[in-house]
Amino acid sequence: MGMRILVLGSGGREHAIVESLVRSPLVSEVLVSPGNGGTAAVATHVSVSAEDPDAVAAFARDRGCDLVVIGPEAPLVAGVADAVRAAGISTFGPGASGARIEGSKSFAKDLMNRHGIPTGAARSFDSEDEALAYLDDMTGPIVVKADGLAAGKGVIVAQTVEEARAGVEMCFSGQFGDAGSIVLIEEFLEGPEVSLLAFVDGCTVLPMAPAQDHKRAHDGDEGPNTGGMGVYSPVPIVHAQEYARMVEILEATAHAIDSEGIDFQGVLYGGFILTAEGPKVLEFNARFGDPETQVILPRLQTDLAEVLLATAEKRLGDVQLSWSSQWAVSVVLASGGYPGDYETGKTISGIEVAAALPGVTVYHAGTKRLDDGTLVTAGGRVLNVTALGPHFASARDRAYEAVSHISFDGMFYRRDIGARALAGRSAWGA
Numbered sequence: 001m002g003m004r005i006l007v008l009g010s011g012g013r014e015h016a017i018v019e020s021l022v023r024s025p026l027v028s029e030v031l032v033s034p035g036n037g038g039t040a041a042v043a044t045h046v047s048v049s050a051e052d053p054d055a056v057a058a059f060a061r062d063r064g065c066d067l068v069v070i071g072p073e074a075p076l077v078a079g080v081a082d083a084v085r086a087a088g089i090s091t092f093g094p095g096a097s098g099a100r101i102e103g104s105k106s107f108a109k110d111l112m113n114r115h116g117i118p119t120g121a122a123r124s125f126d127s128e129d130e131a132l133a134y135l136d137d138m139t140g141p142i143v144v145k146a147d148g149l150a151a152g153k154g155v156i157v158a159q160t161v162e163e164a165r166a167g168v169e170m171c172f173s174g175q176f177g178d179a180g181s182i183v184l185i186e187e188f189l190e191g192p193e194v195s196l197l198a199f200v201d202g203c204t205v206l207p208m209a210p211a212q213d214h215k216r217a218h219d220g221d222e223g224p225n226t227g228g229m230g231v232y233s234p235v236p237i238v239h240a241q242e243y244a245r246m247v248e249i250l251e252a253t254a255h256a257i258d259s260e261g262i263d264f265q266g267v268l269y270g271g272f273i274l275t276a277e278g279p280k281v282l283e284f285n286a287r288f289g290d291p292e293t294q295v296i297l298p299r300l301q302t303d304l305a306e307v308l309l310a311t312a313e314k315r316l317g318d319v320q321l322s323w324s325s326q327w328a329v330s331v332v333l334a335s336g337g338y339p340g341d342y343e344t345g346k347t348i349s350g351i352e353v354a355a356a357l358p359g360v361t362v363y364h365a366g367t368k369r370l371d372d373g374t375l376v377t378a379g380g381r382v383l384n385v386t387a388l389g390p391h392f393a394s395a396r397d398r399a400y401e402a403v404s405h406i407s408f409d410g411m412f413y414r415r416d417i418g419a420r421a422l423a424g425r426s427a428w429g430a
């Protein structure tokens, strides 16, 4: 009898996790809450209040789950992993104390400073007046960050002091709730951004393949920040010594967390900037990236169920990750207006044709299947069109060919995913 696994979340990340889990011979059933139009086709949809630790623990126990996989950050920060683990169920994802590395930017910054982990210089403020006064002596660009979780909207890259002041005022306005009651004013780090994620079980750190997200909404890295508009893996502009240094930094961070008495079992996601002085940490997350997962997992050849269970059972030392030599490129199809206001309920067509192309997988994010079987949009980021190919350019071309078959009213996407990396490191001016 294989494992019954409960996955929490509804994004493209969770669809990619579920697709990998259902292929595992170790797995008999995958339950997903709340899931999306894509997970509905391959897993059993269930409903549990994902940010209520006791509710998730009781549900997992009652349904005889062998493993719970927590996708998004909010349930981790709420302590869902602690409650499920306390119920005696293997859990992939850190407890609330480990999730603070994502849930509190000042906690993460202090941890890095205590342990000599390279990151931008920053000061934190719990007073708006003091933060504004501090800006008086500065020049742009400056980064202003709300301390807590703000759904990706709490980081303002200000080109001028005036923009930074507006960012501080926005954070303290209450718009982000408690997340904005502490604000960090941080040095702007110059260079390409790279995500390197690692499985961590407390002592063993297994790095994944690097990936590069495209955070801005529009071509040429213009427009507002989003959750991510496209991604690829591996990242050709990362030098071998930079990769080794990022791995060292993730190991040092995992050891720092452990040395402070925090039990961490899950993904440690390092958001790095490749500066002229070497990689520095922009941020840490305590979960798989979205959309990074949609290019990392299609390249992972090791059984994901085995890796997640080994992480939860602190057996990662027995696991070796193996990666496909194929390149992966993923393009996000978004609803018109995202990351601002957008409409939902638009009929989506063409996915079957796109997904039938060689090497292409269409991961759903904001979609839902109506009772009559129609697939409609249900979120800002709607689909992730991922293609594998023997070369970076072929993977990119396949992804865009697949995209050309899909449509819904108001759909938009970036047409330059991978273009800068294909042009080489000089495209970042470095």
Ligand code: GLY
Pocket: 213, 227, 228, 285, 288, 289, 290, 291, 292
């Ligand atoms: N790709 C950005 C994130 O997962 O936070």
